Amino acid sequence: MKYDRCMEIVERDAKVYSDFARIPYYPLAIKRGRGAIIEDMDGNKFIDMLSSASSLNTGHSHPRITKAITDQLEDFISYTAAYTYSEPLISLGEKLCRITPGDFEKRVVYGLSGSDANDGMIKMVRAYTGRTKIISFVGSYHGSTLGSLSLSAISLNMRRKIGPLLPDISHIKYPDCYRCSYSKESDSCSLECLRDFKEALKTYMPPEEIAAVVMEPIAGDAGLIVPPGKYVNELYRICRENGILFVSEEVQQGFGRTGKWFCIEHFNVVPDIIVMGKSMASGVPLSAIVARKEITDSLGPPAHLFTMSGNALSCAASVETINIIEEEGLLERSRELGDYAKARFNEMKKKYELIGDVRGKGLSIGVDLVKDRITKEGNKEAAAKICYRCWEKGVIVIFLASGVLRIQPPLVISKEELDRALDIIEESIQEFINNEIPDSVLDVAVGW
Incomplete structure (x- = not known):
């Protein structure tokens, strides 16, 4: 070559x-x-x-994506959703509420990247719970904006020279069965990897101060690490027991990547919030947060909006993306x-x-x-x-x-x-x- x-x-x-x-x-x-x-x-x-x-x-x-984009271009590219309404935005919202797990009333908010979606999620969980602390994982990557970077813990170069980052965000170990820190095999595992978090909740991290746990259902940039199902279910139980929101961060793993619409579905867990981006518009910039209605209702306008968020071009591409995934x-x-x-x-x-x-x-x-x-x-x-x-x-x-x-x-x-x-x-x-x-x-x- x-x-x-x-x-x-x-x-x-x-x-x-x-x-x-x-x-x-x-x-x-x-x-x-x-x-x-x-x-x-x-x-x-x-x-x-x-x-x-x-x-x-x-x-x-994909020819159907290029056609959807071209058709929308001929009508209009964008007019800010901050002040107006459009059919592509609504159609996409209806589809997202349908394909995301959970038999409850949901609402959607749009952005342009997984990073800004994670920032919006931080606002939501703190507003809804009245709590400030958020738990993420060592090795996680949630984006490059200040909020999403505060959630991330994967690269020193991403954190050097730019502090202070957002306060009250802590990181716990992601369950890595291949390199188990406790030298356990699957048949002898007693979820020792959750022990430190459980101990923290008993000794120095009051659970009533924790707004949310934010988890990638596969830790993508940490090395595509798949957690054991019993870990995810036990962590979910802890959240439910203590009024902590469970957030599934699906920016990389969502939209069919793992063989289900969203990776968290492999674990039979219904999150309170799903964060998505990347593939949802087949290459056109778009992100979204889908959450229980009572969570989104905790914020008032204009708490999280962007001039180009929910633009018609991106939404039209995403509607067709969903159609393609289903029909093909x-x-x-x-x-x-x-x-x-x-x-x-x-x-x-x-x-x-x-x-x-x-x-x-x-x-x-x-x-x-x-x-x-x-x-x-x-x-x-x-x-x-x-x-x-x-x-x-x-x-x-x-x-x-x-x-x-x-x-x-x-x-x-x-x-x-x-x-x-x-x-x-x-x-x-x-x-x-x-x-x-x-x-x-x-x-x-x-x-x-």
Whole structure:
């Protein structure tokens, strides 16, 4: 492959775009995308196993999405919902209230990114409960605005030099069964990972002061960690017992990514609030908070609005996104292809000691690369080199945490495309093991 035009774009980018707004992996400059295929500025084509950070569940430029956008463009692009009403906003709200779990009256509020949705959620839980404390998790990533960043606990560079962050936000350990802090197996686990939180509620963190627990039902950027069901259910019970709101943060895992509309549905838990973004408008900026009506009623206007929030263009795209997921059977497709991909990776795990763990739900899969299966120390160098080699061979995949391959292709990916991508990932693993990938790629493939 040639990358002359891409490198020219990268050089131009360096002169105008701030370094702190990008996480580099490889010099990919995109020209167009269709379905699960990306074409770069040099005409090279790639199978997309990232979906633009899980924001394109219906794939690139789905013809029904482009038509919905074009049709709306011909009427009007936007007129602020702060002062007026529009049919696309209402139609989307009706659909969101239908597909989110919970048989109770709900209300919706819109934004433009998962970050601002998390900020709005903070306002809601404090207003409704009259409490200030919020519990999030170590390793969580909720966004880059001041409020969402205060909830996050994944990167020192995101927190340096900008404090103070929001007060009264605490972080507890996320349940990581692969690297259990208490050296327990599933058959011997007594939820020791909840012990510290329970002790805190008894000794120094009055539960009547806690407004909400905010949980990613899969800890995405921490390494696609899947919590045990009994942990989620016990945490939910604690919240219910103490009048604490339970918030499911679905920005990355929602909209069919895990084989259900929302990942929390895998755990038979009905949250008080769901926060969503990314894939809900198939690439057009949009976020939303869906909550019990009594929670949204605790705020008065204009407590959380933006000039462009709920704009007709984004809402029209999101309405059609929901239609596509339902009519093309993408929830079932995510489950089927996800099971297939995990089976393929588990076959690789039998052959390569480099793979320590394979986990996930639907087409949200983490492949944990390790230096040693006993110590389970992550192998970030391997992950960086493998991702770079995959890019050279025509597959887009990145790594997270200490060396976890992030496998989140569009739900519309074909079986043939998925097989080819998995073949290339395995080839790249073999080439890493054979020491065929130079150290020089580490200067480019930096990652998180």
